[in-house]
Amino acid sequence: MKIVRKARELPPPSHRSIGFVPTMGAFHEGHLDLMRRARRETDIVVVSLFVNPTQFGKGEDFSRYPRDLDRDSAMAEGVGVDILFVPDVSEVYPHLPSTSIKVPEVSSRWEGAARPTHFEGVATVVGKLFNMVRPDIAFFGQKDLQQCAVIRRMVEDLYFSVRLEICPTTREADGLAMSSRNAYLSEDERRTAPALFRELTRCVNTFKSNSFVSTEVETELARSREELTSVGFDVDYFEWVSYDDLLPVRDTSQASAVIVAAKIGRTRLIDNIVL
Numbered sequence: 590m591k592i593v594r595k596a597r598e599l600p601p602p603s604h605r606s607i608g609f610v611p612t613m614g615a616f617h618e619g620h621l622d623l624m625r626r627a628r629r630e631t632d633i634v635v636v637s638l639f640v641n642p643t644q645f646g647k648g649e650d651f652s653r654y655p656r657d658l659d660r661d662s663a664m665a666e667g668v669g670v671d672i673l674f675v676p677d678v679s680e681v682y683p684h685l686p687s688t689s690i691k692v693p694e695v696s697s698r699w700e701g702a703a704r705p706t707h708f709e710g711v712a713t714v715v716g717k718l719f720n721m722v723r724p725d726i727a728f729f730g731q732k733d734l735q736q737c738a739v740i741r742r743m744v745e746d747l748y749f750s751v752r753l754e755i756c757p758t759t760r761e762a763d764g765l766a767m768s769s770r771n772a773y774l775s776e777d778e779r780r781t782a783p784a785l786f787r788e789l790t791r792c793v794n795t796f797k798s799n800s801f802v803s804t805e806v807e808t809e810l811a812r813s814r815e816e817l818t819s820v821g822f823d824v825d826y827f828e829w830v831s832y833d834d835l836l837p838v839r840d841t842s843q844a845s846a847v848i849v850a851a852k853i854g855r856t857r858l859i860d861n862i863v864l
C-alpha cells in the first residue's frame with residue numbers, strides 16, 4: 590500500500606476502475622467493510638484519511654478527534670487498500686476561506702439543524718476529493734444517512750461522474766453502530782448506548798407491521814424518546830423520515846428510515862434503520 594500526500598501523486602485516469610472510500614480515520618470494522626467492498630468491486634482502491642476542519646463547528650471535537658496514522662495504515666493495508674491518501678489542510682484548502690458547496694434543503698434539517706455549517710463542510714470536501722481522486726465508485730456508510738442524501742443531491746445537481754454505493758451499517762454484537770466517536774464513551778455510557786438500536790428496532794418493527802393506525806406513530810416515537818431519556822440520553826431527534834430527503838413520513842408508501850441523534854455525556858451519537 591502506498592501513502593500519498595499530494596493530489597498530483599494519485600493515479601491518472603486509465604481503463605482501471607477506481608473505488609474510493611472517504612474517511613476521517615480512527616478505523617473500525619465499519620470502515621474496513623467499506624474498503625473490502627471497494628476491493629471486491631473495483632481495480633484500484635483509494636481511501637482518503639483527512640480530518641476535515643470545515644465540517645466541525647466551533648466548540649466541536651476537531652482538536653480531540655482520534656488520530657493514529659500507524660494503526661490506520663496497518664488496518665487499511667490488511668484489507669488490500671492500494672492507496673491511502675493523507676493530504677494536509679493546505680493541500681485540500683489552498684485558499685481559506687474556500688470556494689464551497691452548499692446543498693440546500695436536505696442539509697438544513699436534523700444534523701444540519703444541530704450543526705449548521707456541517708454539511709457545507711462535508712459537501713465541499715467530498716466535492717474536492719472527488720475531483721482529486723476521480724473515482725468510478727464512491728462508498729459511503731448508511732450510518733450517516735443524511736450525509737448520503739446530501740452527497741447524492743450534490744452529485745446529481747453538479748453532474749459529478751461517480752456512482753455512489755451506500756453500504757449497510759456495521760454494528761457491535763449488542764447492536765451499537767460502530768463509530769469512531771464510540772471511543773469517547775465511558776464504561777457506563779457504553780453499556781447504555783445500545784438502547785439507541787433497541788428503540789430503532791422496536792419502532793421499525795411496529796411501523797413495518799402495517800397493523801398500526803397513524804396516530805399510534807406519534808405515540809411510538811414519543812415512547813422511544815422517553816425510554817432513551819430515562820436511561821440517560823439527551824435526545825436531539827427520534828423521527829420517521831423519507832429515505833431521499835429526510836422529511837417526516839407517517840406510512841410505508843415510500844422508502845423511509847427511523848433516525849436518531851442523542852447525546853450521552855459529552856458524546857453525540859447517531860443511528861438509523863431503513864425500512
Ligand SMILES: Nc1ncnc2c1ncn2[C@@H]1O[C@H](COP(=O)(O)OP(=O)(O)OP(=O)(O)O)[C@@H](O)[C@H]1O
Binds near residue numbers: 731
Ligand atoms: N458502522 C459503520 N458502518 C458502515 N459505515 C460506517 C460506519 N461508521 C462509519 N461509516 C462510514 O465510514 C465513512 C467514514 O466515516 P467517519 O470516518 O466519519 O467514521 P465514523 O465512525 O462515522 O466517525 P464519527 O464517529 O466521527 O462519525 C462514512 O461513509 C461513514 O458513513
Ligand SMILES: CC(C)(CO)[C@@H](O)C(=O)[O-]
Binds near residue numbers: 611639641
Ligand atoms: C465523508 C467524510 C469523510 C468527509 O469528511 C466524513 O464526513 C465522514 O467521515 O463521514
Ligand code: BAL
Binds near residue numbers: 644733736
Ligand atoms: N461521520 C460523519 C462525520 C462527522 O460527524 O463529522
